[in-house]
Amino acid sequence: AQSVTQLDSQVPVFEEAPVELRCNYSSSVSVYLFWYVQYPNQGLQLLLKYLSGSTLVKGINGFEAEFNKSQTSFHLRKPSVHISDTAEYFCAVSDRAGNNRKLIWGLGTSLAVNP
Amino acid sequence: DGGITQSPKYLFRKEGQNVTLSCEQNLNHDAMYWYRQDPGQGLRLIYYSQIVNDFQKGDIAEGYSVSREKKESFPLTVTSAQKNPTAFYLCAAGVGGPDTQYFGPGTRLTVL
Numbered sequence: 001a002q003s004v005t006q007l008d009s010q011v012p013v014f015e016e017a018p019v020e021l022r023c024n025y026s027s028s029v030s031v032y033l034f035w036y037v038q039y040p041n042q043g044l045q046l047l048l049k050y051l052s053g054s055t056l057v058k059g060i061n062g063f064e065a066e067f068n069k070s071q072t073s074f075h076l077r078k079p080s081v082h083i084s085d086t087a088e089y090f091c092a093v094s095d096r097a098g099n100n101r102k103l104i105w106g107l108g109t110s111l112a113v114n115p
Numbered sequence: 116d117g118g119i120t121q122s123p124k125y126l127f128r129k130e131g132q133n134v135t136l137s138c139e140q141n142l143n144h145d146a147m148y149w150y151r152q153d154p155g156q157g158l159r160l161i162y163y164s165q166i167v168n169d170f171q172k173g174d175i176a177e178g179y180s181v182s183r184e185k186k187e188s189f190p191l192t193v194t195s196a197q198k199n200p201t202a203f204y205l206c207a208a209g210v211g212g213p214d215t216q217y218f219g220p221g222t223r224l225t226v227l
Contacts, residue, residue: 009155034215043119043205043218044158090157102173103216107157 002027004093006106014114015083021076021109023091033074034092034103035065044090050074061085086113118142119219121206126224128200136191136222138206147189148207148216151175158205164189193224200226 007022025031032051036044048059055067065076074091091106118141128134140147149161160173164183178197183189189208193200203223207216 036218041221041223043121043220044207044216045218046215049215102160102163105158107155 002031002093002095002104004091004104004106006089006091006109008109009107010110010112012112012114013081016080018079019077019081019085019111021089021091021111023074023076023106025072025074025091025093025104027072027093027095029095032094033065033067034094035059035063035074035076036090036092037061038088038090038108040087047076047089081111081113083113083115085111087111119206119208119217121204121219121222123222124220126222128224128226130226131195133195134193134200134224136193136204136206136224138189138191138219140187140189140208140217140219142208142217143186144208144210144217145186146209146216147183148209149173149179149181149189149191150205150207152203152205152221161191161204200224 003026005024013019034049035047037047038044047063048057050057050067058064063078067074088108088110090108092103094103120139122137146165148163150158159175161179162181164170167186170181170183180192203221205221206219209216
């Protein structure tokens with residue numbers, strides 16, 4: 001069975017500092033990987049996704065993530081964060097071979113950007 | 116939030132009452148999903164539907180029911196059998212397969 005682990009439940013950081021939100025997954029098959037962001041009391045929005053090709057994926061709002069198959073990781077990074085990046089971030093995985101169209105979700109990482 | 120509408124934004128009900136949460140999409144996507152979100156527990160899948168007139172239970176379907184009579188609509192009923200219904204409910208739609216899910220703004224249900 002697949003699972004997703006977000007290694008940090010909360011990440012505090014100062015404005016303009018770099019940040020990395022860590023995500024590891026376990027799966028016996030090849031996967032697709034996603035990062036979503038949720039602002040307070042709102043739905044989720046896709047930040048970026050890895051389906052195939054280059055392992056470095058660029059997303060919206062200056063975020064990027066790198067797929068590392070050997071370490072089964074998909075860490076999210078941003079070189080300089082802004083106050084507006086304060087939100088909950090979710091990593092998710094989907095089975096490449098599956099046809100049930102389900103995502104397996106991590107528990108989320110709360111990013112708090114302080115001035 | 117794309118083309119997904121959830122209403123109402125906030126909903127209050129008395130214990131023992133059934134309540135139906137609305138989800139409508141104009142994205143013409145085949146697949147639709149209902150999630151429940153509680154603090155510290157991430158997203159848990161309640162039900163999903165890949166096509167009209169067909170749906171499958173997710174991980175926490177007990178106490179919930181759904182219907183999919185139209186492609187654009189996937190209402191969720193929280194029944195009195197759901198023991199702890201107070202939560203934030205999110206609806207999503209997608210083209211299916213390993214692709215992006217688009218989320219609505221959510222409905223916060225409080226049972227008093």
